Amino acid sequence: MTDTKTLIENRPPSVATLFLERVAATPDAEAYRYPVPPESGTGPDAWQSLTWAKAAARVYAIAAGLMDLGVRPEERVALAANTSVEWILADLGVLCAGAATTTVYPSTNADETAFILADSGSRVLFAEDAAQLAKARERRAELPDLVHVVVFEAAGATDADGDGWVLSLAELEKRGVAYLELHPDAVVDAVGALTRDQLATLIYTSGTTGRPKGVRLPHDAWSYMARAIEGVGLLDENDVQYLWLPLAHVFGKVLTAGHITVGHVSAVDGRVDKIVENLPVVRPTYMAAVPRIFEKVYNGIAAKAREGGPAKYKIFQWAAGVAREYARVTQRNMRLTGSATAPLALRSKHAVADRLVYGKLREAFGGRLRACVSGSAALSPEIGYFFAGAGIHILEGYGLTESSAASFVNPGEAYRTGTVGKALPGLEVRIAEDGEVLLRGPGVMQGYHGLAEKTAEVLEPDGWLHTGDIGELSPDGFLTITDRKKDLIKTSVGKYISPVEVEGRFKALCPYASAVLVIGAGRNFCTALVALDEPAILGWAAENGLAGRPYAELVAAAEVRSLMDGYVTEVNDGLQRWQQVKQFRILPRDLDIEHGDLTPSLKLKRPVVERQFAPLIEEMYAGSHES
Template sequence: MREYSVPVLVDVPASATLTDTVFNRADTDPGTVIIRRKSGEEWTAVTAAEFRDEVAGVAKGLIAAGVGPGDRVALMSRTRYEWTVLDYAILAAGAVGVPIYETSSAEQVKWILGDSGSKAVVVEHDGHEETVRSVLADLPDVKHIWRIEDGALAKLTESGADVSDETMHERRTSRIGADLATIIYTSGTTGMPKGCRLTHDNLLFTARNIISGPLEPLFQVRDRAALLFLPLAHSFARIISVVLIESATVIGHSPNMRDIAPDLRTFKPTFLLAVPRVFEKVYNAAEQRAVAGGRGKIFHRAAEVAITWSKAESSGGAGLGLRLRHALFDRLVYSKLRAATGGVLSAAVSGGSALGDRLGHFFRGVGIEVFEGYGLTETSAPSTVNMPGANKIGTVGKPFPGVTILIADDKEILVKGRHIFKGYWNNDEATAEVIDEENWFHTGDLGELDNDGYLRITGRKKEIIVTAGGKNVAPAPLEDRIRAHPLVSQALVVGDDRPFIAALVTLDPEAIEQWKAANGRENASIADLTKDELLRAEIQKAVDEANKQVSTAESIKKFAVLDVDITEESGHLTPKLSIKRDIVTRDFAAEINALY
């Protein structure tokens, strides 16, 4: 199949804006709890009326500070309650939000504030403020800096006390769907990020068609609640935040995705969103705990039963014997995994990169079904998503209502719909490179549609490796398989203009400590382990597993284990954990050359 469309389900009015639901719900259902805010170890309920009042108060403060219609206001913070208040307050003031990753460097902050022409910026803490002030001399448009941990919301509300409700209402309702809501700068694996112009209509059309379309069952669950921990500066988390507000799903915020376990247990979400690396870490951590406790064989058997059960469910249902084994391991293993997520989590959405069939089937077998989706910042995040009752694991689902997918002659995925962005900010040339005369957005990703309209991602057009022998190799599927091994943190496949394919591998800091203890290597350094034959044999298993899916010419012939990890802090990963290939290959050129 070359093309597949799904008709529009919800035709959002041209006058509708993102703030409508916040203010209208406060009038019709003021006591409805829409957020639970973390306060110490407790979660405090925030009603629709309380949220509206806080948004309105901050919006008045922005208006009093001189923020006008269409002005850009930047927001640099971790995922927290105040982020969502500020996001909607900026919109209610008629302004445009410009999110900045809280891990951004001074150079990146300078670029985003300067390129967007931001008039003000809200930061989370003094470290962020120092970063902004270090580049302020080159940013004449920035007139205000507010700090969340210095009481920014209260100070803005106080300073806006003289702004009337009528003034704020006029400002808020002066916006329509076609007006700009946000400029989201793509994190980018090369160069400075480009600002994607997304309108109120882009985000509302996406959110409302998802809620009433493929993911509708997730928003019909009693006491539904979702915990946000991915960076809200990223389009994936941002659209989910909009979806949760629009659907009145109770939201919780967890500021540190690396230490989310306690919040999962106390917040008890029914729904979660994450990138594949999170699911990989959950699986690997459970496996390592089982092995360390002498229950490794039980865990591995339970994992295989979960996967087999899920596959059977996809093809007609499990037989009695399999159902009995599944029920046994549910008591012994699966229930403990679910308890670690709060005990009521049954569904999650994964995006950003490929989850992989094995993990998809494992989690469904455990009782937490993961629905993979696909999209880019330029498509308001999603374009396709799997759905409850029709989850085809290994694909990224069908287009959501109002979206058309076309596979071009060169296998590139093209997308059309009201969710497509309005172009790059201050960069018409770049816009023309991705949106053609027929309004198809060229994603740069490669894929295929099956006979049922499900999309499968097969590679990245610009990341295709061409060996010296002329063989085209997509690195992502190989890397995903290697990274699934519990000892592996990251993997980068190389081989451009080289005689064969090779890989760089880094070790997971937590898993490797447990491995060292279990294998008599307690005193070994990471540098020692890079040459350790037992350790390399384990990594070879991961490489062999990856090679099973490709031809001999595409398979990895050699690998090097690095003595450092590839992280966001080291500058080698984007905030959504994508590898910056050019930077990694530059910084580890000696290690790559040594492989050849």
């Protein structure tokens, strides 16, 4: 078996090369599964499959179709669509044509979509449907470089101008097949001509603090990531991955690279509202997600237990406590002795809790889940320990768009909740004097597109990337992210506070909190904005004499205020005085992407939320003084 170092050192120049190698090695193996909605519009989806060979036929046709449209090496081709098998095939088609993919979140508004298309100089846009097409058509006059739009779902997406600007994916593939009849080696030759430093992807940051920046990632970054993921050994060819993460985000994109080199099955469906329904159908062995998903699952379980009455809720609370204790003990013993053991008494309690609670939870995930990888934001350790003790192993990882997503990940059996694991093979890491995590390796970006000054702020001439995160490395290489350099707040009395730490504690304790935002920079004490999970709080209301009241009325009710006040008091009991939340306000609605509160990868946009709810914040500080 090839060792990891050799695997990485001998990597090919591109993922496109890896794709051709995978197709040649296992042409008849299943590569993708994807849902097909019923023709009647009701009932369950039917899941269909693509082998590697059939996927390759479509990828070749798309690549050749782009060549026929005049797309040349390193020219940008944009993708504005939800996660789907078509997204993956189009992306591979772009890479196999020698061009570079520009990613656009489908939730991006017309103004920002136009900015990304113009800033990247994209020549072609793959648009999911008529709605995505409309954004480009609205700003067509401002996009002289955009010569064609290719639409996945042709319904309603007509070539209204009659000049061939719009065509369907099927039409593009038909053109590609005809092009290959005349130039049969065109795709193989294009892939063979790729070099490591050629631009492969422009991934635009999600813009938590202003206009998004285009991160330039070369072909070598993805080839390295693919081989490093293979070398870590978290997956093998027998795995079934459930892929729903947005592929416009680097976290989702890196999973497609790992999939190619390992050769397992990927079940692809980007509809977030279908996750719960899909899990028992797909029965994945592996899944990646963001912390907000695990928090919502936990809140849903707790709310369902509460709905079952006081006795059932007490059993859940007891089982949750046992899970956390069991996870802490077994992980500590794994670290100290290399064996995940626990005392007999704890094992006995855990076995009872498993029959009553954990087994049902695992079945809800499809019953075969070996591990989940959590990334994009910090996972509360209390949530992590709960799932670990319940037999659902959440392996936290860490990376940035600027480092091709995967920089650290926890090892399979010896993972440590609360850390983001060890550096991927081939990556260098060091901790600066101020505690900032610095990275250097093949996955690090070339720079920000057209922004030399911004690049120089984070990327040193010798290749070290400043992550902006504060962290600590254990003697055996496990990284713990302790703070975000820019997110640390300093109160007016000179105390530094990590809002993420306080927010994580609150969400772990309160099953009704969907999001929490701690305020305190330049103030003399901390306050918090709390958004509630609608299904969870409606369930609580039904049991507490408030049934039938709408969500907007519930969040303003004195009973709900009293409920949250109890959780705030409980959180404060475990904090230093200067960290404690002295006042809070419950938001009139949950935070979401539609209002601009969250990025498409579900990260909190702190400045946006603070601006939107500024009156509530000022209300908490009006006439108040630290006592």
